[in-house]
Amino acid sequence: MKVAIVGKGGSGKTTVAAIVARTLAREGRQVVALDCDTNPNLGISLGIGPERTLELASIRQSLDDEGGAEHAGTIDELLARFGDDAPDGVRLAVVTKIEKPNPG
Amino acid sequence: MVRGVGEDRDMQIAFVGKGGAGKSVISATTARLIGRQGHPVLALDMDTMPGLALSLGMLAGPEGLPEDLAEQREGEGWVMRTDVSAAELVRRHALPGPDGVRLLTLGKLPGHVRPGSTTAFRRALGFAEEGWSVVGDLAAGTRQAFFGWAGFAKIVVLVVEPTAKSILSARRLALLRPSLPDTAFVVVASQAREPADGPRVAEALGLPLAGVVPYDASVRDAERAGHAPIDAVPDAPAMLAVRELLASLGRIA
Numbered sequence: 012m013k014v015a016i017v018g019k020g021g022s023g024k025t026t027v028a029a030i031v032a033r034t035l036a037r038e039g040r041q042v043v044a045l046d047c048d049t050n051p052n053l054g055i056s057l058g059i060g061p062e063r064t065l066e067l068a069s070i071r072q073s074l075d076d077e078g079g080a081e082h083a084g085t086i087d088e089l090l091a092r093f094g095d096d097a098p099d100g101v102r103l104a105v106v107t108k109i110e111k112p113n114p115g
Numbered sequence: 116m117v118r119g120v121g122e123d124r125d126m127q128i129a130f131v132g133k134g135g136a137g138k139s140v141i142s143a144t145t146a147r148l149i150g151r152q153g154h155p156v157l158a159l160d161m162d163t164m165p166g167l168a169l170s171l172g173m174l175a176g177p178e179g180l181p182e183d184l185a186e187q188r189e190g191e192g193w194v195m196r197t198d199v200s201a202a203e204l205v206r207r208h209a210l211p212g213p214d215g216v217r218l219l220t221l222g223k224l225p226g227h228v229r230p231g232s233t234t235a236f237r238r239a240l241g242f243a244e245e246g247w248s249v250v251g252d253l254a255a256g257t258r259q260a261f262f263g264w265a266g267f268a269k270i271v272v273l274v275v276e277p278t279a280k281s282i283l284s285a286r287r288l289a290l291l292r293p294s295l296p297d298t299a300f301v302v303v304a305s306q307a308r309e310p311a312d313g314p315r316v317a318e319a320l321g322l323p324l325a326g327v328v329p330y331d332a333s334v335r336d337a338e339r340a341g342h343a344p345i346d347a348v349p350d351a352p353a354m355l356a357v358r359e360l361l362a363s364l365g366r367i368a
Contacts, residue, residue, distance in 0.1 A: 019134065019135075019164060020133065020134015020135050020255030020256070021133070021134040021135010021136065021255070022134075022135065025280065048256065049256055049257060049258040050133065050255075050256035050258070050284050052133070052280040052283055052284060055279045055280045055283060056280065060279075061279055061282070061283045061286075064283060065283065065286070065287075
């Protein structure tokens with residue numbers, strides 16, 4: 012199944028998404044959790060801690076970088092390269108992230 | 116009215132942080148308190164799903180600024196019409212609210228990108244007429260701030276709940292510091308469960324603590340009912356904490 016979780020900031024999207032992902036994984040399903048927030052915190056709710064969450068590279072950004080899209084492999088290869096393993100076998104990947112603040 | 120240190124000067128403050136941290140309540144209350152001191156104050160709701168008006172005690176639609184304040188020029192994209200100054204924009208379009216607060220709403224609805232309206236709003240960000248204070252409530256997360264929307268502020272306040280997710284968001288927002296060398300960055304612990312949450316959050320971010328706003332069920336109830344907390348529960352602990360926060364920001368400004 013494919014589930015998208017949406018809502019206002021602070022309403023609990025990330026927490027609900029993480030619990031859904033881990034529950035499905037515990038039922039024996041293969042689960043990919045995609046963090047589509049420009050401020051991606053899903054790793055924390057999935058249980059990998061802030062440091063590993065901060066280190067996750069964005070798939071989208073790597074594709075936007077020079078030549079990235081041409082050299083991109085399959086979605087499995089992207090997940091293997093840019094994702095991280097969360098508990099219960101959930102594979103986590105960040106889709107969008109903005110790395111560099113611009114001056115005001 | 117007794118005036119505290121720093122209350123005689125105008126302030127430009129941007130509130131940033133993770134969704135649900137309490138930016139709108141704190142920024143609306145701050146704007147109202149500045150207004151009560153007798154200063155003209157402009158409140159800016161930068162959220163694409165606006166809600167600041169409710170916390171200010173106003174009714175405002177999500178329509179934002181008129182599209183025709185800006186025009187599209189070949190090779191330049193959307194630019195402000197030269198005959199409309201930022202001061203005029205505020206005078207004409209900022210809605211009057213309680214305590215003399217004026218409100219501008221970005222009002223970009225999802226799926227309805229209005230570049231002219233957004234360009235005009237960005238022009239208003241630079242508004243700092245003599246004597247005016249500006250209080251900005253940025254959209255949740257890091258995106259707007261990373262695109263320069265906090266650049267108007269002399270003080271950036273990171274609104275942080277004492278949770279790992281909120282602290283991580285604030286760590287990302289703190290990356291703005293090198294790009295805004297003349298701006299003070301401070302932390303306010305929001306929805307704090309115990310006084311020690313303040314120092315804990317500030318230490319995690321390596322930034323000075325400007326205030327601790329406790330978790331306050333009465334503020335939650337006011338928000339649930341759609342009332343401005345400063346009107347519904349003016350003496351609630353969280354409201355008193357925002358008063359202290361403003362005094363503390365006044366000492367920085």
